[in-house]
Structures are given as structure tokens and as C-alpha cells.
Amino acid sequence: MMLKRSLSGLLLPSLLLVGCTQIEEEGDASAAFPEIAAPELSVETMKSITEELSSDAYEGRAPGTAGEEKTIKLLSEKFAAAGLEPGNGESWFQDVPLVGITATNISPLKITGGDSELSFEHGSDYVATSYQEQPKIAVADSDMVFVGYGISAPERGWNDYEGVDVKGKTVIILVNDPDFGTESLEGDFGGRAMTYYGRWTYKYEEAARQGAAAALIIHDTDPASYGWNVVESSWTGEQFYAQSTNGGADQTKLNGWIQKEAAAKIFAAAGQDLTAQMAAAKKKGFKAIDLKLQASASLENGIKKTDSKNVVGLLKGKTRPDEYVIYTAHWDHLGRCKPAEDGDDICNGAIDNATGTAALVALAEAYVKAGAPDRSIIFLAVTAEESGLLGSKYYADNPIYPLSQTVGGVNMDAFSMAGPAKNVVVVGKGKSELDNYLEAALKDDGRIAEAEPTPEKGFYYRSDHFSFAKLGVPMIYFEGGDDLIDGGREAGEAAGKDYGDNRYHGPKDEYDPDWDWTGVMADLKVYYTVGRMLAMTEDWPNWNEGDEFRATRDQSRAGK
Known part of the structure; x- marks a missing residue:
């Protein structure tokens, strides 16, 4: 649903070592972060799943359609092949009751x-x-x-x-x-x-x-x-x-x-x-x-009443399997919509959000390859984000794993193909202690985390992290940067405007075999590192003092 701007980051060598980094924040004690070796992340997985999910055969992935059936089948098969186990008992799915x-x-x-x-x-x-x-x-x-x-x-x-x-x-x-x-x-x-x-x-x-x-x-x-x-x-x-x-x-x-x-x-x-x-x-x-x-x-x-599906995969933690880190991305898009001038009426949703959905699979592969971390990892592909965050809201209201035991998480909503950047853009920067994890993950990249330049657009309320934040779970949501290596901020703004004007929520958000994936893969590495650090620490990061969601989190943890 979100209007994306650009991508950031250089594709570094296949192994990144994030040292035992310390970040000092005003009013906070310094926090140590575990060393994380990021395994090679599969660009082929990203390409193949993005291309498949955004093909015309999936008819825009609207909930309750044949496109949904194809999507959830593909995701459950890919999660299984990656080495995850079903995340809802013996099922890969959580029913989400919808009316169309x-x-x-x-x-x-x-x-x-x-x-x-x-x-x-x-x-x-x-x-x-x-x-x-x-x-x-x-x-x-x-x-x-x-x-x-x-x-x-x-x-x-x-x-x-x-x-x-x-x-x-x-x-x-x-x-x-x-x-x-x-x-x-x-x-x-x-x-x-x-x-x-x-x-x-x-x-x-x-x-x-x-x-x-x-x-x-x-x-x-x-x-x-x-x-x-x-x-x-x-x-x-x-x-x-x-x-x-x-x-x-x-x-x-x-x-x-x-x-x-x-x-x-x-x-x-x-x-x-x-x-x-x-x-x-x-x-x-x-x-x-x-x-x-x-x-x-x-x-x-x-x-038409239908039970749409969230797709849930689980990698059990080695030492604290009853503590959870969650990755979210929405698999749905708009289905058929107002035709383009050439008559194309399928809103394929390649960027928004076949890319983020593909990232869940690529991350699952990488986590299994690296071995289970201390805490369990939930990989959650949610339905009906485009209809008002309905799938993530349903999970948050009816969690398979207790929210009081969910340490925090990372949301991925649409990678862009604008190219490598010097920064990443954090939607809701300053709200939670998860910012420290992101800064630690970026340190060796030589990149910085910056607040979104257009907070007036309300992006914080327009993606699935918000469903969890409202109930107290710290979630971080960051995007590729707008200060591009090639062309700086002017080029980043131009790329965002081009996507918003010509492809966002329209039939031309389609897969392009000529895309440059280097920025995407660098950012995917950061998503991996942030989540893995969170899964290997014993800390319970909270919302910052004074944040609107902190009291809810404190109450949730007190009653765990």
C-alpha cells in the first residue's frame, strides 16, 4: 500500500560480520549487539518469486480469488523447501474471515x-x-x-x-x-x-x-x-x-x-x-x-464471504523457542483494476509487494542455512493489507504465538529498484529501541539511517507493522534510501515520483527483467542482520519513553 521512494545500500561480499557493536543514545545505557555473519542471500530466489507472483497468471493476487490460491500454495511450498515448519500447528495457514x-x-x-x-x-x-x-x-x-x-x-x-x-x-x-x-x-x-x-x-x-x-x-x-x-x-x-x-x-x-x-x-x-x-x-x-x-x-x-489466508512459517529457536522475532510482508495486491491505456487491467503488484513476499522466502533460506538462532523466527505473509491491514490486524488480534512473548519484528513492504544509496529511510524513526539495532547493522556498510523526509504522508499508519505496534510489539519498518550513490537525492526523489505517478497501484507495476538488484540485496542483508541480532540477544527492546505504544507494551510484558 505504501508509496515507496527508492532503494539503498551497496551489495557487499557474501559474508558481512557485524561486530559486538555499541551504540550510545541520550538517556540510554549502551547496548551490546551480538556478532552476526550474514550468509549469502539468494538473488535468484528474489527474482524468481517476484516474477512468478507478479505474473498475469496470478491476476493481481486479490484475496478470495484464484490468484490467492496460487499465491498461498507457492509460499507454503517455498517455506517448506527452505526448511521451515508449518507455523499454525500442522498448517501453514491462518484463516482470516473477510467479506468481499x-x-x-x-x-x-x-x-x-x-x-x-x-x-x-x-x-x-x-x-x-x-x-x-x-x-x-x-x-x-x-x-x-x-x-x-x-x-x-x-x-x-x-x-x-x-x-x-x-x-x-x-x-x-x-x-x-x-x-x-x-x-x-x-x-x-x-x-x-x-x-x-x-x-x-x-x-x-x-x-x-x-x-x-x-x-x-x-x-x-x-x-x-x-x-x-x-x-x-x-x-x-x-x-x-x-x-x-x-x-x-x-x-x-x-x-x-x-x-x-x-x-x-x-x-x-x-x-x-x-x-x-x-x-x-x-x-x-x-x-x-x-x-x-x-x-x-x-x-x-x-x-462474497471468504476465509482468506495468512501464510505462517516457523523456525524454532535453539535455546529460547518460546520467545519470538517476527518478519512480516503482505502477499496481496489489488487484483483487476482500472485498465491502462493499452487495456491491461491486472494490477500485478511486482514492487508492491511481490518483492517483500519474495524476501520472506529468501530470508527463510538464509536463516536455515545459518542454523536456528536462540529465539524462534516467525515468517508471516499476510493477506488484505491493501484493504486496510486486515490480515496483520487479524493475526495481532488472534496471535498464534503470544504477543507478550514476541520480542519485536521487521516489516518489509515493497523494495524499489532505484539503485544503491548512502542511507536507509526509517518510517517512525525515534519511536523504539529497535533503531539501535538498525544502526548497528548499518555501521559496517558506511550507511546511515535517516528519518523519512515526508512524515506528512502518514506512511507509519499504512503498512502491517502498525497492527502490531498498536498492541505494543516493537516493530521497525525501513526502506531503501533516497540519497542514491548515482545521482544523490535528486535522483532518488525522481525515481520515487516516477514510481508513484506511473506504476503505484496501477497495471504497470510489473516485473522488469532488466532491474538492477544490487541495492535490493544489500537492503535484504540489513533486514537479515537486524532480525538475527534481535533473535540472538537476551534483551527485550521497548518503545522509547513517551511513545504512544510504550504503556501497552509494558502492560503486555507485565502480564506475560
Whole structure:
């Protein structure tokens, strides 16, 4: 799901020795890290599995499809061949109950109450889906209310819903959070670093809690961090949600996005200026605005319940097998999506995330070759990340191995092919003591770990590590660097932009036999070294003091 930037690292000789390194952090005692000899990691494994998973035969690896069946079969066979054992008793799989909802016959969005009726076409102007398991969904003459950023955060003294009743109404919401556009990391919502309140998932959740009938987020490319093409391809076709006992009855009838230009017309029809109201919504004390307009839209739902699968492999530890280190990557992608100009409608997901899935297998091979570490290693390929981290959330909520005994882990979500770099980019740098392990692994490479340059894009909340972090498990998520050996930061930014504009969540994220894998393999070595160090130490790294997840971790460990 994440928009990746570039890759980093030089491919060093097949054996890297990370010495007994010490890193001193302000306020922390120095920590010693075990020596790790990284065995040769197979570039052929990376190439062959990435190519296979992203071939048209897998039809974009959507959950609940023939592409899923092929994917989980391949992964279980590769895990077994690598020398892992099934990670769920005698099974390689963990069932993840999902419901797939395919919206059809989606009407235009009709807006009445102004001087003339407005009509917006599905796809080009707006997209809509429903979380409710009902064959027909209709929102008719629903009063429209602009609720700013749609945030209710009492701990921050902020409530966009204060003094307004939106039950049965259609709420219009801004993307990101009120601090977007600031330069520092100071502010009610973390300055330019997006909080979870800025994510679309939160905004729909809160709208449902407030009793809204429908929720439409205004798409704006910069604060969303992706163009309308990504919204259109990601929000059309079958959508997956976690199965619920009430069939989604507590959710809004309709959720969607609307183009900023279309929203401006709606505001004008209400006698309001969108730009002015966007500025007003950034200020504490903003009051929701009754637009005195009515919205109508309808759709029909095709409903399919399915048990998708997480794939789980285990390498038991030698001396402390009941302590676990976890590697995660998501195997799913979007399936069939909006066709490219040449008619290709398969979102192959080669970068996102056939590469990360292949890395799980390559790492499993390397771990077995090196021999089991002291702690057990879980290799977890999760489903339905593209649908809102559903597979990782299901595992975290229903862990096969206790989270209180899960030391920490590493998440891998999309390697890029931009080439070797001088740095790696850490999403959420400074949050946990796992940063020290990464810095130790990088030391002999001559590379550095840097904080993500665009925290306003909210990458921390957009990949599977977040499901574990919310429940207290320290997870590190880093990407290839943006300061390329060949071309520096300018080249790194250009490569990231090219991928985001032309391939991300589209049919052209395809395997290329001419890719240069040197940067990928160097980064894979770092993933190996960080996890292996964690599996060979007796330490239990925690979230840093003051971090939002530390209290949850402390409680979990206390009750282990």
C-alpha cells in the first residue's frame, strides 16, 4: 500500500560480520549487539518469486480469488523447501474471515438544494463503496455537513463534531490532519508528521461513530500523497472488509472520495468558498457547517464471504523457542483494476509487494542455512493489507504465538529498484529501541539511517507493522534510501515520483527483467542482520519513553 521512494545500500561480499557493536543514545545505557555473519542471500530466489507472483497468471493476487490460491500454495511450498515448519500447528495457514463487496450500478452523486442540481459521475468525479452487507444501498436527500478534518480527539482538545448532529447525514471531510503544511514537528497533531487522525480509515470510523449515513473525503493530491488515479484504481472493483457479527450495520451506508474540483462546486452551490473553509478548519474551535444541500447516491452490492489466508512459517529457536522475532510482508495486491491505456487491467503488484513476499522466502533460506538462532523466527505473509491491514490486524488480534512473548519484528513492504544509496529511510524513526539495532547493522556498510523526509504522508499508519505496534510489539519498518550513490537525492526523489505517478497501484507495476538488484540485496542483508541480532540477544527492546505504544507494551510484558 505504501508509496515507496527508492532503494539503498551497496551489495557487499557474501559474508558481512557485524561486530559486538555499541551504540550510545541520550538517556540510554549502551547496548551490546551480538556478532552476526550474514550468509549469502539468494538473488535468484528474489527474482524468481517476484516474477512468478507478479505474473498475469496470478491476476493481481486479490484475496478470495484464484490468484490467492496460487499465491498461498507457492509460499507454503517455498517455506517448506527452505526448511521451515508449518507455523499454525500442522498448517501453514491462518484463516482470516473477510467479506468481499463489489459495488455495481453506482449512480451519479446528485446534489440538490442550490440554484440548480449538480451531478457527479462515478469514477471521474467521485468513488463510493459500502461497508454494509446489504444488496442495495441508497442515500436519498441526505443533508450535507462539512466537518473539517472529521476529528474527535479530546486528549488534544479538538472536536470537529462538537455542537452538530450528523445522524443520517452526509459528512464532507478533509484529508490528512490540521497540521498539514507546517514545516516543524510541533503542533496539536505532531506538526507536519501525520497522525492516525489524518488517515482515511480513521475518518470513516469516526463518521460511523457519529451516526453519519455517508462520508466523503475531499481528495487533494499533496495531503493525500497520491493522485486521483490511485483513488480510482484502489476504490473500484471488489473491496474487502473484516467479517463482523452485524454485517457492517454499525458502519456508514456509503463511504467514498470526491475530487477537489467537484467539492469546490458543491461549496459554491452552498454559498461557501472551499479554500476559505479549508483554512478555517485548521484552527482549533472550528465549527461544522451545515451546507444546506442534500446528497443522493445509490449502488448495488455483490457480497462474497471468504476465509482468506495468512501464510505462517516457523523456525524454532535453539535455546529460547518460546520467545519470538517476527518478519512480516503482505502477499496481496489489488487484483483487476482500472485498465491502462493499452487495456491491461491486472494490477500485478511486482514492487508492491511481490518483492517483500519474495524476501520472506529468501530470508527463510538464509536463516536455515545459518542454523536456528536462540529465539524462534516467525515468517508471516499476510493477506488484505491493501484493504486496510486486515490480515496483520487479524493475526495481532488472534496471535498464534503470544504477543507478550514476541520480542519485536521487521516489516518489509515493497523494495524499489532505484539503485544503491548512502542511507536507509526509517518510517517512525525515534519511536523504539529497535533503531539501535538498525544502526548497528548499518555501521559496517558506511550507511546511515535517516528519518523519512515526508512524515506528512502518514506512511507509519499504512503498512502491517502498525497492527502490531498498536498492541505494543516493537516493530521497525525501513526502506531503501533516497540519497542514491548515482545521482544523490535528486535522483532518488525522481525515481520515487516516477514510481508513484506511473506504476503505484496501477497495471504497470510489473516485473522488469532488466532491474538492477544490487541495492535490493544489500537492503535484504540489513533486514537479515537486524532480525538475527534481535533473535540472538537476551534483551527485550521497548518503545522509547513517551511513545504512544510504550504503556501497552509494558502492560503486555507485565502480564506475560
